[in-house]
């Protein structure tokens with residue numbers, strides 16, 4: 544029996560075919576994760592469409608660190624620690640806006656939107672050697688991949704696109720469904736709160752095993768009303784006999800591909816209010832181009848997990864925002880496509896469809912997260928199974944060099960823990976500079 548009252552040796556908690564329950568319940572591990580995982584690797588911060596103009600900003604977190612993602616007057620994106628160098632107060636207290644200066648409300652020290660300290664009231668009180676250039680806001684290393692803004696405090700990581708590897712190619716596939724279209728996430732947020740550890744959420748997003756059981760009521764209702772071909776019916780029965788595949792994209796990123804099950808996107812999408820009149824309008828206006836335009840209404844058929852906190856599910860982004868060891872915010876962002884040759888009706892329909900799963904499917908998942916957290920609190924049962932399809936001979940390496948397997952394979956969960964362990968054991972110094 545291990546003595547878990549000692550500081551954890553993470554390697555002891557992760558075995559090839561199982562992980563220890565304390566990874567989901569231990570407060571000390573959670574606090575370390577918030578520093579070492581979030582900020583120790585490229586972590587999703589925001590989407591460029593949320594700060595479209597010079598001087599725009601949004602307030603976010605990097606783990607539990609309050610941060611600001613801003614554009615300077617030239618439009619360059621910055622990640623700043625939202626922490627006044629004076630007495631430690633948060634400097635920015637608005638969720639979003641536009642400003643050239645952040646002024647700390649406590650004693651009114653003020654900073655440019657790239658983080659430099661430029662104003663200190665009654666400055667002479669600090670004496671002649673006071674050096675404002677050393678007292679800016681902490682700066683996060685930031686890079687953008689096709690609108691997705693990531694940040695890290697790890698200055699040894701390779702550049703973002705290299706780090707994403709084949710996950711960047713999968714993001715390309717997700718973004719290029721309408722050639723030339725730009726993804727926008729400016730439709731507001733759908734914030735769900737759950738009393739569960741943040742990792743229960745990412746476990747679930749690459750879990751092709753659960754949908755036929757967890758979402759049975761939703762699927763049955765759709766089938767009864769709309770027939771067998773409609774969205775997600777392929778998750779019923781033995782899905783390992785079907786066409787979905789799961790991939791380990793490296794660095795903790797994973798991909799559950801449902802697209803091989805979809806023959807005609809528009810015709811398989813779940814029905815939505817007013818769709819017939821929208822479709823008629825589009826067919827009249829676009830002629831032959833109406834069919835591909837209608838196809839981008841339906842979810843992408845992709846579940847792309849970017850370690851540690853960005854999940855791309857269907858047409859939506861879901862951002863995992865941990866709060867405590869046993870509570871997490873899940874923030875869903877619907878997306879629209881901005882393109883001159885795509886009429887607004889397409890985005891109206893996309894919006895209707897994106898209200899569907901978070902309302903009717905996600906509650907099933909949230910209930911499971913909360914019940915997992917309750918079960919994992921039991922000390923006498925220590926381990927969680929992660930071995931599915933590890934030794935059934937069904938895994939293979941795909942043409943991109945990625946490990947691939949059947950949809951119920953737990954290879955995504957194993958890939959997550961492999962990266963988790965690397966980050967938690969890393970000796971790299973994390974710095975804001």
Ligand code: FES
Pocket residue numbers: 627628629630631632647648649650651652
């Ligand atoms: S704490 Fe910010 S100005 Fe004093």
Ligand SMILES: [Fe+2]
Pocket residue numbers: 747753754757758904908
């Ligand atoms: Fe689910």
